[in-house]
Amino acid sequence: MIFWQIEGSMECGVMCMFDAVGFGALNLDKIYRVDKIPGRDEEGFVLDVEMHPGGSAANTIVGLSRLGLKTSFIGKTGDDEEGKILIDDFRNEGVDTSAIIRAKGRSGAAMIFVDEGGSRAILVDPGVNDTIKLEEVRTSILKNAGVLHLTSFICKNGLESFDSQKSVVKLAKELKFHVTFDPGLIYVEKGFKELEDIIKTTTVFLPNKSEIELLMNMDYRDGSREIISMGCKIVAVKLGREGCFITDGEKEYFIDAFDVKPVDTTGAGDAFNAGFIYGFLKGYPLKTCGMLGNFVASKNIQRVGARAGLPSKDEIEEIL
Numbered sequence: 001m002i003f004w005q006i007e008g009s010m011e012c013g014v015m016c017m018f019d020a021v022g023f024g025a026l027n028l029d030k031i032y033r034v035d036k037i038p039g040r041d042e043e044g045f046v047l048d049v050e051m052h053p054g055g056s057a058a059n060t061i062v063g064l065s066r067l068g069l070k071t072s073f074i075g076k077t078g079d080d081e082e083g084k085i086l087i088d089d090f091r092n093e094g095v096d097t098s099a100i101i102r103a104k105g106r107s108g109a110a111m112i113f114v115d116e117g118g119s120r121a122i123l124v125d126p127g128v129n130d131t132i133k134l135e136e137v138r139t140s141i142l143k144n145a146g147v148l149h150l151t152s153f154i155c156k157n158g159l160e161s162f163d164s165q166k167s168v169v170k171l172a173k174e175l176k177f178h179v180t181f182d183p184g185l186i187y188v189e190k191g192f193k194e195l196e197d198i199i200k201t202t203t204v205f206l207p208n209k210s211e212i213e214l215l216m217n218m219d220y221r222d223g224s225r226e227i228i229s230m231g232c233k234i235v236a237v238k239l240g241r242e243g244c245f246i247t248d249g250e251k252e253y254f255i256d257a258f259d260v261k262p263v264d265t266t267g268a269g270d271a272f273n274a275g276f277i278y279g280f281l282k283g284y285p286l287k288t289c290g291m292l293g294n295f296v297a298s299k300n301i302q303r304v305g306a307r308a309g310l311p312s313k314d315e316i317e318e319i320l
Helices: 056-066 081-092 127-131 160-169 171-175 184-188 192-201 209-216 220-229 268-282 286-300 313-319
Strands: 020-023 027-034 046-054 071-078 100-103 108-114 120-125 147-150 178-181 234-238 244-247 252-255
Touching: 020 056, 027 081, 046 056, 046 081, 056 071, 056 081, 056 147, 056 268, 071 081, 071 127, 081 100, 108 127, 127 160, 147 160, 147 268, 160 171, 160 192, 178 192, 178 268, 184 192, 184 209, 192 209, 209 220, 209 234, 220 234, 220 244, 234 268, 234 286, 244 286, 252 286, 268 286, 286 313
Parallel strands: 020 071, 020 147, 027 108, 071 100, 147 178
Antiparallel strands: 027 046, 108 120, 234 244, 244 252
């Protein structure tokens, strides 16, 4: 049984206003290529600096747009130059920006340190990201949407955005759109009780191995089965170089990663999400969705930045 062929689901096309709508933080990534990621009281040096638009849900939505899907985004930027860069980049990528709020203040930013082996460390300045009130959210774009894709807010400047996400998720059953959810470590550290309502409404849960084990306090395979028992339809666990583990409660798959040399792992999980959600919306078998997630991630980590290596529709059709 393919779970997304349930009442109210659809392969997006003429019937969908948007195939996928993202809801999450918008950050301008400032990527510092360094000789090493220093520990406490250590020093290193910067080899190069680049700036790229980022944010976890935003990266996934750009990935889906490049794969030919119709996309939109719910988020917030400041009235600064960084905010203009973030919105202009979305428009250049074909992402609808009508639900992005412009506010007085500082846009989100992430300082990302990447060493020569592709490992990374990140410091995030949330700016106005954490201040989205429910009444600011243009929920009309969710009517006839295929999926709403959620990722975490930092929640250091308040809980308004997180609370707004929870309220929007309540619309999922009424409007019959699917929710895909990548919690990130920030939300996982809140504990299961804080995420329970979202998880129970989620169609596809997309954590990595350490996140689901911390959240459920058990092995990731057992944790996946437990989440399925709560009503979630599919769990896809990202295992990094080992690929991914996927279950729908009836079948389980381990799918190997593509063998490539990483240049920058920033956005690897977001890229996986794009490939998996693309397969999900197209109605592909579960195993194919996992392969597509691994493929999009493998392409992305061969370039610097969270989005630079995201493949095109032609590339993904070729691998299919």
